[in-house]
Amino acid sequence: MSFDVSGNAYDRFMGRYALELAPAFADFVGVHEGKVVDVGCGSGILTEELARRVGAENVAAADPSPLLETCRERVPEADVRPGTAEELPWTDDSFDAALAQLVLHFLDDPVVGITEMRRVTRPGGVVAASTWNFPQMPLVRTFWESARDLRLDAPSETQQFETLDELAALGRSAGLGEVEAAPLDVSIRYESFSQLWSTFELGAGPAGEFCASLPEADRETVRDEYQRRLGNPAGSFDLPAQAWVLRGSV
Ligand SMILES: C[S@@+](CC[C@H](N)C(=O)[O-])C[C@H]1O[C@@H](n2cnc3c(N)ncnc32)[C@H](O)[C@@H]1O
Numbered sequence: 266m267s268f269d270v271s272g273n274a275y276d277r278f279m280g281r282y283a284l285e286l287a288p289a290f291a292d293f294v295g296v297h298e299g300k301v302v303d304v305g306c307g308s309g310i311l312t313e314e315l316a317r318r319v320g321a322e323n324v325a326a327a328d329p330s331p332l333l334e335t336c337r338e339r340v341p342e343a344d345v346r347p348g349t350a351e352e353l354p355w356t357d358d359s360f361d362a363a364l365a366q367l368v369l370h371f372l373d374d375p376v377v378g379i380t381e382m383r384r385v386t387r388p389g390g391v392v393a394a395s396t397w398n399f400p401q402m403p404l405v406r407t408f409w410e411s412a413r414d415l416r417l418d419a420p421s422e423t424q425q426f427e428t429l430d431e432l433a434a435l436g437r438s439a440g441l442g443e444v445e446a447a448p449l450d451v452s453i454r455y456e457s458f459s460q461l462w463s464t465f466e467l468g469a470g471p472a473g474e475f476c477a478s479l480p481e482a483d484r485e486t487v488r489d490e491y492q493r494r495l496g497n498p499a500g501s502f503d504l505p506a507q508a509w510v511l512r513g514s515v
Contacts, residue, residue, distance in 0.1 A: 272335025441513025
């Protein structure tokens with residue numbers, strides 16, 4: 266499983282992006298009070314942001330991976346439980362809001378996950394999910410393009426939807442009302458290309474897992490191609506990324 270890594274490995278790789286996204290996502294959802302659940306919480310970056318807003322004792326979080334332990338350490342007073350978006354370990358109407366950050370594309374059927382998030386949210390509450398717009402997420406997209414240059418069997422990370430309208434339709438299919446879908450842009454600064462590349466070698470997420478599994482010579486070829494495709498950045502540089510966010514009412 267590509268998230269069977271330390272919280273530190275995740276935080277250095279995708280966590281940098283999650284940290285930028287979390288406050289913007291929570292603002293989009295309008296989280297200021299009440300009880301909230303972070304679905305697919307990973308190492309707890311969004312969980313911590315939610316705790317800052319509503320108090321840790323009002324925050325719950327679930328994830329199927331060992332990253333959950335880092336979430337527990339990060340927000341000890343939150344109600345952190347093993348679980349999946351498809352089968353959440355809480356009763357109906359437990360929360361005022363349910364959020365899932367960067368989780369949708371790991372679900373076989375996002376409608377099932379969003380429907381389950383709706384089940385644990387009270388009538389009038391909010392369900393929200395964010396995910397990458399992969400064409401505008403060079404960290405991951407350009408890595409897979411580089412890998413496929415070398416190994417045609419390299420997998421890809423894609424969504425079950427291609428437009429914001431399709432994402433909104435997914436929310437409606439899961440029974441949400443007043444659905445809104447919008448883009449959310451972040452930008453991450455790296456000190457050097459080597460710093461960026463070292464985060465792939467930690468084995469986190471599908472791209473990191475694939476990278477770490479390569480024989481050294483192949484890994485170096487992919488790294489060189491990746492560096493070339495990113496424009497051979499010299500010194501520090503910024504890498505933009507666009508998430509798509511979905512919000513709907515119960
Ligand atoms: C990219 S990480 C995002 C983690 C966290 N939400 C964040 O923003 O940093 C994807 C997370 O989805 C979790 N995940 C994978 N399959 C899942 C499922 N079926 N239900 C809930 N979470 C899942 C993984 O364990 C991982 O922690």
